[in-house]
Amino acid sequence: MRLTTFTDYGFRMLMRMASAPDRAFSTAELAAEFGLSRNHLSKIMQRLAKAGYVETRRGSGGGAILAMPADQIRLGAVIRLLEDGQPLVECFAANGGACTIDGHCRLKPRLRSAKAAFLTDMDQSTLADIALNRSSNTGTQTGEQ
Numbered sequence: 001m002r003l004t005t006f007t008d009y010g011f012r013m014l015m016r017m018a019s020a021p022d023r024a025f026s027t028a029e030l031a032a033e034f035g036l037s038r039n040h041l042s043k044i045m046q047r048l049a050k051a052g053y054v055e056t057r058r059g060s061g062g063g064a065i066l067a068m069p070a071d072q073i074r075l076g077a078v079i080r081l082l083e084d085g086q087p088l089v090e091c092f093a094a095n096g097g098a099c100t101i102d103g104h105c106r107l108k109p110r111l112r113s114a115k116a117a118f119l120t121d122m123d124q125s126t127l128a129d130i131a132l133n134r135s136s137n138t139g140t141q142t143g144e145q
Contacts, residue, residue, distance in 0.1 A: 001088065001114070001115060001118045003079065003083065004082070004083060004086050006040075006043075006044060006082050006083075006086075007078070007079055007082040007083055009034070009036060009040065009041060009044055010044045010047075010048060010078065010082045011075075011078065011130070012030075012034055013025075013030055013034075013041065013044060013045065013048070013064075014048070014053065014054075014066070014070075014073065014078065014127055015127065015130055015131050015132045016030060016033070016132060017054065017064065017065060017066050018066060018070040018127050018128065018131035018132070019131055019132035019133065021065065021066050021069075021070065022065075023065070024057060024061065024062060024063030024064060024065050025063045025064050025065070026062070026063040026064075027041050027042050027045055027063075027064070029063070044082070045064055047081065047082065048064075048081075048082075049064070049067075051081050052067055052068070053066070053067055053068070053073060053078070053081075054066060054067050055067040066127075069128070070126060070127040070128035070131050071126045071127070071128035072126065073126055073127040073128075074122070074123050074125070074126055075122040075123065075125045075126065075127065075129075075130070076119040076120065076121075076122035076123035077123070078127075079119060079122055080119065088111055088115050089108075089111060091105070091108055092108075092111075092112075
């Protein structure tokens with residue numbers, strides 16, 4: 001399964017915020033740190049905030065913080081949120097895409113099953129399991145081998 005860059009960047013933002021849960025991060029700061037578009041990150045931040053994963057504050061000292069402990073944020077749920085509207089394959093699109101073998105295809109149910117298994121597996125892990133460990137002098141991330 002391939003995730004969109006929207007989800008990839010969303011995870012990067014969440015991992016960074018989880019590495020310092022008491023600190024607010026501005027979108028501009030995260031964009032500069034990751035070398036990414038501020039506008040793109042703003043859209044991701046808005047979706048995460050609307051879903052209740054992050055809390056945003058305006059003004060001096062503002063920014064985004066996690067709205068709940070990292071160990072309560074399931075990775076599968078974040079993927080479902082950020083991948084919403086992004087079909088795995090064309091025939092999964094709301095309009096069915098332009099597939100000429102729809103209705104006769106034996107691949108579609110297998111792909112649905114594989115996607116469900118992937119998300120179920122991702123639900124076994126939390127943001128705390130993948131959060132950046134900034135206290136290490138080695139520069140490695142928690143969970144890397």
